[in-house]
Amino acid sequence: AQTVTQSQPEMSVQEAETVTLSCTYDTSESDYYLFWYKQPPSRQMILVIRQEAYKQQNATENRFSVNFQKAAKSFSLKISDSQLGDAAMYFCAYRSAGINDKIIFGKGTRLHILP
Amino acid sequence: GAGVSQSPSNKVTEKGKDVELRCDPISGHTALYWYRQSLGQGLEFLIYFQGNSAPDKSGLPSDRFSAERTGGSVSTLTIQRTQQEDSAVYLCASSPGRLRNTIYFGEGSWLTVV
Numbered sequence: 001a002q003t004v005t006q007s008q009p010e011m012s013v014q015e016a017e018t019v020t021l022s023c024t025y026d027t028s029e030s031d032y033y034l035f036w037y038k039q040p041p042s043r044q045m046i047l048v049i050r051q052e053a054y055k056q057q058n059a060t061e062n063r064f065s066v067n068f069q070k071a072a073k074s075f076s077l078k079i080s081d082s083q084l085g086d087a088a089m090y091f092c093a094y095r096s097a098g099i100n101d102k103i104i105f106g107k108g109t110r111l112h113i114l115p
Numbered sequence: 116g117a118g119v120s121q122s123p124s125n126k127v128t129e130k131g132k133d134v135e136l137r138c139d140p141i142s143g144h145t146a147l148y149w150y151r152q153s154l155g156q157g158l159e160f161l162i163y164f165q166g167n168s169a170p171d172k173s174g175l176p177s178d179r180f181s182a183e184r185t186g187g188s189v190s191t192l193t194i195q196r197t198q199q200e201d202s203a204v205y206l207c208a209s210s211p212g213r214l215r216n217t218i219y220f221g222e223g224s225w226l227t228v229v
Contacts, residue, residue: 035217043204045220091158095218102148102171103208103218107157 002027004094006106013082014114020067021077021109023092031097034068036077039089039108048090051075053097079111087113117141119221121207127227128197136192136224140209147190148208148218149182158206164190197228 003026013019025034036048051059051068058066063080079086092106120139128134140147149161160174164184175181179197184190194201204225210218 037220043223043225045206045208047217047219050217101146101165102160102163104160105150105158 002029002032002094002096002104004092004104004106006090006092006109008109009107010110010112012112012114013079015082015084017082018078018080019082019111021079021090021092021111023075023077023106025073025075025092025094027073027094027096029096029098033095033097034066034075035093035095035103036064036066036075037091037093037105038086039091040087045091049077082113084113084115087111119207119209119219121205121221121224123224124222125225125227127229130199130228131196133193133195134197134226136194136205136207136226138190138192138207138209138221140188140190140207141211141219142188144209144211144219145187146210146218147184148210149190149192150206150208151176151203152206152223153203161192161205194226197226199228202226202228 005024032053034051038046038048049059049061049064065078067076089108089110091108093103095103122137145166147164150158152158162182163171179195182192204223206223208218208220
């Protein structure tokens, strides 16, 4: 079974600085998708960025980018120029491209932005 | 509708009572997921519906939990004889289909068992 591990329960970063959130996963599959979701205090889960495993190029969305290392099964999220609105719980998630494509989430990293 | 809709948004119930939580997915989405999130914790997978296939119930924590999806659209998660440890946010999500990789979440139903 697939697993997703986020080893940093909490992190803090100074406003305008850069922070990297770690995520590793375990799978025997070769084709899958990876995601980072953000959950602010409102509880609404918001998709931040996604990566297809067959793509070697790292995904980027404005200030958010990933470092996808398929061989190492690592999928870290980098947030540049951190803003107060980035404060939230961040979840890394895995989705199989196979028949059973349920999504598995990590336990999350709570990110604090220091003004 | 425009997004995934869940009701009720908040529910307080007495221990031992049954509760039903409803999820109305985005129109046309064939995949529907239920997750449970306890306070400050990650998302625990409960059940997954994909089209007309048999649901994946592997995440349901006990036989007090059940879910159905009528007509391939609305889903109801039922918890019988609620216990205090059932207190959590129950999140529903839907997805366009097997080859479309983004899922969209509702705002959740916050269940408190007293």
